[in-house]
Amino acid sequence: MLNLEDIINLRHTLHRYPELSNQEFETRRRISDFMQRFEPDKEIDVAGTGKMFVFEGEEPGETIFFRCELDALPIQEKSPNLAYRSSKDGVAHLCGHDGHMAILVLLAKLISEHRPKKGKVVLLFQPAEEHDLGAKHVVESPEFHQLSPDYLFALHNLPGIPKNTVMVKEGSFSAASCGFTVKLEGRTAHAAEPEKGLNPYKTATRIFDRIERLTVSGKHFESRTISTLIYIHLGEIAFGVSPSDLEMGITLRAYENKDLEKLCALAEEIVEEEALLAKLHYSHSYCEEYPATDNAPECVEMIQEATETLDMQSLPMEEPNKWSEDFAYYTATNKGAQFGIGSGEDQPNLHHPAYDFPDDIIEPSARLFFEIYKNRLT
Helix, strand or coil: CCCCHHHHHHHHHHCCCCCCCCCCCCHHHHHHHHHHHHHCCCCEEEEEEEEEEECCCCCCEEEEEEECCCECCCCCCCCCCCCCCCCCCCCCCCCCCEEEEEHHHHHHHHHHHCCCEEEEEEEECCCCCHHHHHHHHHHHHHHHHHHHHHHHEEEEEECCCCEEECCCCCCCCCEEEEEEEEEEEEEEEEEEHHCCCCHHHHHHHHHHHHHHHHHHCCCCCCCCCCEEEEEEEEEECCCCCCEEEEEEEEEEECCCHHHHHHHHHHHHCCCCCEEEEEEEEEEEEEEEEEEEEEEEEHHHHHHHHHHHCCCCCCCECCCCCCCCCCCCCCCCCCCCCCCCCCCCCCCCCCCCCCCCCCCCHHHHHHHHHHHHHHHCCC
């Protein structure tokens, strides 16, 4: 008979064979093969490499989604003593998605033993959370719309928080963010006569300095904003040439969507002012746009009730998480909520080369999801 140890072993296998965003073919196959043991009523492909497993009740009722992520990170794992360490150079599950998948698989086992009497429960294994906004592709898919969710739930493990401690709040749970790319075009010159050219480097530094001062001061915004310089590309390895073209990437971040919109508008003004002053051609663009994850009060209440029923510890959240999450695309158009589950005070940070999801939070996390499900559909 299938037990928790089998699911932990599945987690270790997923950890050993990680796949990047939109390349989760073997991960999807392993999940599909394992899930057949629980006899879902439907198995649906979605958003390329994603899967949805549907358990249906005999009576009409609500449709509840529980979501996890399939993809790993393009980071080299540094856990030489880990028996199931990644077998792929430069790719590893360093965010805990292997653990999140294991939680939903255990949830499937619990649901198969207590099938819904009404409505539907959908277990969504989403691709490309780390890159390419997989949630956006799911939300825009006809398969998702046909299931018409009433509520959606997801969790994320949180290093630095005591194990199995639940953290949730109404409203913004994680920040909105976007990648802001700035291109400046000047004029090349001989390196011996740089004054005859237009080198955009000093203008770029002024642009970022002004944006950073804007976010640090906070005086234009209602909540916290953050700017992070990600990269600058300038020139070539040609010591006789003063360069002309520069590209700079900045991540702009805010706890609230309206503050991010304002920050983007002000950043655009700064780029225009500084480029015109230096007589440079300029352009800007956006990528990896994440809204804030907006937790619905009704869904937060369901999470809190389940937490109390299971006598799990909870911690209040005074501010949203600084990081962004594509689960925001679900909550932008549906009632949903994401919460955090503590993965240990001594656990390395998410995306750290030595991070490894703790197996002992799989069962409590699955039972929390199950309690939400049981209260609505059985």
